[in-house]
Amino acid sequence: MLHELLDLAVTGAPTLGTGPADPAVAELCRRLERLAVPLRADPDPDPALDEAVLADGFAHGLFSLTVPRESGGLGGSLRDFVEAIERVAQLGPAYAITAVPHLCAGVKAIATLCPPDTARDILTGIPRDRRLLAFAITEETGSDVATVHTRLTRAPDGTLRLNGRKQWITNLERASHVVVVARSPAHPVPGATQFVCVPLGQPGVSVAPAWDKHCANGSDTADLFFDNVEIAPWQLLGEPGKGMAYFNHMVQSGRLGAAAACVGLARDAVALAAADPVPPLSAGHAAALAAGVDVLGRMLRLTARLGDDHHPQFAALTSLAKHICSLEAQRALTDIDTAYACQGRASPPSVSRAVRAMGLLRLLKGPGEVLAQQAVAAWLWQGKGGEPNPAWPYPLRAACRALAHWYADLAAQGGPSARPGAVASLGEATGAA
Numbered sequence: 161m162l163h164e165l166l167d168l169a170v171t172g173a174p175t176l177g178t179g180p181a182d183p184a185v186a187e188l189c190r191r192l193e194r195l196a197v198p199l200r201a202d203p204d205p206d207p208a209l210d211e212a213v214l215a216d217g218f219a220h221g222l223f224s225l226t227v228p229r230e231s232g233g234l235g236g237s238l239r240d241f242v243e244a245i246e247r248v249a250q251l252g253p254a255y256a257i258t259a260v261p262h263l264c265a266g267v268k269a270i271a272t273l274c275p276p277d278t279a280r281d282i283l284t285g286i287p288r289d290r291r292l293l294a295f296a297i298t299e300e301t302g303s304d305v306a307t308v309h310t311r312l313t314r315a316p317d318g319t320l321r322l323n324g325r326k327q328w329i330t331n332l333e334r335a336s337h338v339v340v341v342a343r344s345p346a347h348p349v350p351g352a353t354q355f356v357c358v359p360l361g362q363p364g365v366s367v368a369p370a371w372d373k374h375c376a377n378g379s380d381t382a383d384l385f386f387d388n389v390e391i392a393p394w395q396l397l398g399e400p401g402k403g404m405a406y407f408n409h410m411v412q413s414g415r416l417g418a419a420a421a422c423v424g425l426a427r428d429a430v431a432l433a434a435a436d437p438v439p440p441l442s443a444g445h446a447a448a449l450a451a452g453v454d455v456l457g458r459m460l461r462l463t464a465r466l467g468d469d470h471h472p473q474f475a476a477l478t479s480l481a482k483h484i485c486s487l488e489a490q491r492a493l494t495d496i497d498t499a500y501a502c503q504g505r506a507s508p509p510s511v512s513r514a515v516r517a518m519g520l521l522r523l524l525k526g527p528g529e530v531l532a533q534q535a536v537a538a539w540l541w542q543g544k545g546g547e548p549n550p551a552w553p554y555p556l557r558a559a560c561r562a563l564a565h566w567y568a569d570l571a572a573q574g575g576p577s578a579r580p581g582a583v584a585s586l587g588e589a590t591g592a593a
Contacts, residue, residue, distance in 0.1 A: 182234065182235075182236060182237070182240050184221060184234050185221075185225070185234060185236050185240040185243065185244060187220075188220055188221050188222060188225070188234070188244060189243055189244055189247045191216065191220055192222070192244070192247035192248060192250070192251065193247055193250070195213050195216060195251060196247070196250040196251050196428075199213070199251050199252055199510070200250075200428075200432070200508065200509065200510040201508075201509060201510075202509055202510075203509050204509075205509070205512060205513060205516070206375055206376070206377050206378070206513070206516075207252065207254075207378060208377075208378045209252075209254055209255065209258065209378040209379070213251060213255070214290070215290065217259075218286070218287045218290045219287065221233070221234045221287075222244065222248070222259065223259065223262060223263070223286050223287065223292060224283070224286055224287055225240065225241060225244055225263055226241060226263045226264070226267045226268065226271075226413075227267055227271065227283045227286065228271055228283075230280070231271065231279065231280045231283040231284055232283065232284045232287065233267075233283065233286075237464070237468045238413060238416065238464035238465070238467040238468050239461055239464040239465050239468060241263065241413060241416070241417065241420075241464065242416055242417070242420045242460050242461060242464045243420075243461070245259065245260060245417045245420035245421055245424065246420045246421070246423055246424035246427065246457070247424060248421070248424070249420070249421035249422075249423075249424030249425045249428070250424050250425070250427075250428045250510075252378065252510070252513060253375065253376045253379075253421070253425065253513060253514060253516075253517030253520070253521060254376040254377070254378030254379040254517075255378070255379075256417070256418075256420075256421035256424070256521070257330065257376050257379040257421075257517075257520070257521070258292070258330070258331060258334075258378070258379040259417075260414055260417035260418060260421065261294070261295055261330045261331060261414065262292045262293050262294070262331055262335075263413075263417065264410060264411070264413045264414040264417055265295035265339065265407075265410045265411065265414060266292065266293030266294060266295045266331075266335075266337075266338075266339060267283070267286075267293055268410045268413070269293075269295065269339040269355055269357075269397060269406070269410060270282050270283060270293060270337070270339065270357065270397075271283060273355060273397035273398040273406065274357060274394075274397060275394055278357075278394055282336070282337055282357075285336060286336075289336060290334075291334060291335060291336035292331045292334045292335045292336070293331070293335055293336070293337055293338070293339065294329055294330065294331045294332050294335040294337070294338040294339070294360075295329075295330075295338065295339045296310075296326035296329045296338050296339065296340045296341065296384055297326070297341040297407065298326060298327050298328045298329065299324075299325065299326060299327055300325075300327060308324075308341055308342065308343055308353055308403075309324055309325075309343075310322070310323070310324025310325065310326060310340065310341070310342045310343065310386065311323060311324060311342050311343035311345070312342050312343065312344055312345050312354065312356065312391060313345055314345055319390050319391075320345075320390070320391040320396075321388050321389065321390060321391065322340065322342060322356060322358065322364075322386045322388075322389040322391050323386055323387065323388060323389070324342065324385075324386050325383060325384065325385050325386070326340065326383065326384040326385075327383050327384075328371070328381055328383070329381065329382060329383065329384050330379060330380070330381055331379070331380065332360065332367045332370075332380060332382045332384060333367075333370060333380040333382070334380070335360055336359065336360065337357055337358065337359050337360065338357075338358050338360055338384065339355055339356070339357055339358075339397065340355070340356045340357075340358055340384075340386070341353050341354075341355060341356075341403050341407065342354060342356050342403075344400040344401055344403070352400065352401035352403070353401070353402075353403025353404060354396060354397070354398070354399075354400050354401065354402070354403050355396075355397035355398055355403055355406055356391060356395055356396060356397065357394075357395045357397055358386070358389065358391075358395065362389055363389070363390075364386060364387045364388050364389035364390070365384070365385070365386060365387075365389055366384075366385045366387070367382050367383070367384055367385075368382050368383040368384075368385070369382065370382045371383075373520070374516070374519075374520070375513070375516040375517045375520060376517050376520055408475070412467065412474060412475055412478045413467070413478075415478045415479065415481075415482040416460065416463060416464055416467070416478055416481065416482070418482060418486065418521055418522075419456075419460055419478075419481055419482040419485035419486060420460055420485075421521055422485050422486045422489035422490070422518065422521050422522070423453060423456045423457050423460060423485050423489055425489060425493065425514040425517070425518070425521075426449075426453050426456070426488075426489035426490075426492040426493055426514075427453045427457070428510065428514070429492065429493050429496050429508075429510070429511045429514055430446065430449045430450050430453055430492060430496065431450075432508050432510065432511060433446060433496050433499070433500075433511075434446050434450070438503070438505075440496065440499035440500045440502070440503055440505070441495070441496065441499050445495070445499075449492050449495065449496070452488060452492065453488075453489070453492060456484070456485045456488055456489065459481055459484070459485070460481055460485060463477050463478060463481045486518070486521060486522040487522075489518065490518040490519075490522065493511065493514050493515050493518060494515065496511055497511060497512070497515045
């Protein structure tokens with residue numbers, strides 16, 4: 161199935177179509193393309209988010225893209241989401257890094273796990289109050305749910321209390337609520353986790369000053385503290401002990417969003433280079449990069465459609481798509497940046513910002529990506545991977561071989577592909593084996 165995905169992307173997936181299927185999302189994409197025009201030329205290497213652009217996004221459905229229609233959103237599919245995030249990235253990397261966690265983990269957790277009336281109140285508040293939703297899983301050990309220290313405990317008076325610290329959390333400055341992954345006291349399995357919805361104004365909740373990152377500081381990242389926060393029954397989302405399962409499901413769209421942002425940045429840079437009066441690339445090189453980016457876009461749209469159809473291998477496919485799209489987008493951006501340098505010129509501001517942000521975008525949803533990567537490792541380990549199709553373009557053949565080398569290194573270090581039992585169970589759990 162993994163190779164079939166690439167074959168379809170290369171051959172054009174003729175029944176896939178182009179652009180969002182939903183007219184409201186199509187109009188949103190056109191608005192985003194218009195808003196990107198003046199932002200591209202901003203000489204600031206790391207600009208703040210433009211408040212007027214954010215206000216437009218709240219008003220016209222960007223930040224309600226994945227909110228169900230009954231809660232005032234666009235109810236966008238995964239395919240619509242991928243199309244929109246490609247355009248969001250063209251506003252600048254920080255816009256994509258802001259939108260993806262909110263639309264994926266934040267909105268999805270509230271929409272699917274909150275009591276219906278509470279979910280409706282929170283979700284309708286996104287455009288009304290111009291506030292986002294944050295998602296907090298990472299701690300000093302990263303996003304490994306098994307090592308979460310933030311926990312719910314039962315106080316002597318019978319109330320539930322939340323205590324702990326979360327690190328590197330996105331959107332806290334603009335969020336109304338945060339969905340927290342915490343250890344659950346109501347589950348017999350040690351380390352079992354639960355999602356908890358916490359209003360950021362609740363007593364006992366505090367947010368540290370935002371981190372000064374290498375790039376994309378327009379998207380705030382900060383630490384979050386819980387000091388004996390009292391948790392009401394409505395704040396407990398889903399079933400106790402299922403935090404890992406919920407997280408693995410919700411992070412899949414986040415991977416696609418990160419991949420779409422990478423493709424959007426690369427597509428924009430290729431178009432800018434081609435339109436330059438003094439082209440930095442030869443005609444052949446520019447055409448090859450444009451064709452490669454088109455293949456990546458088709459692969460993303462096809463993967464999204466499989467997700468909309470609940471394909472059993474979706475988790476593994478998103479991992480592969482994210483890896484290939486981010487890797488090849490980074491190579492395309494590096495080629496363009498290097499070509500400008502060879503001419504003795506600086507790259508256009510938007511290209512420079514994209515080059516700086518690619519490392520961060522490749523990491524976005526990276527910790528959550530580990531399980532799906534392990535599932536693909538299981539698939540390769542069991543001998544189903546084979547060699548890349550010689551008909552694929554070189555970038556996809558190289559990416560496929562890079563994946564195989566990466567998993568071989570993982571095995572040499574005692575990773576999952578070195579433990580057949582663990583590999584088989586992971587593959588079975590995600591439908592990849």
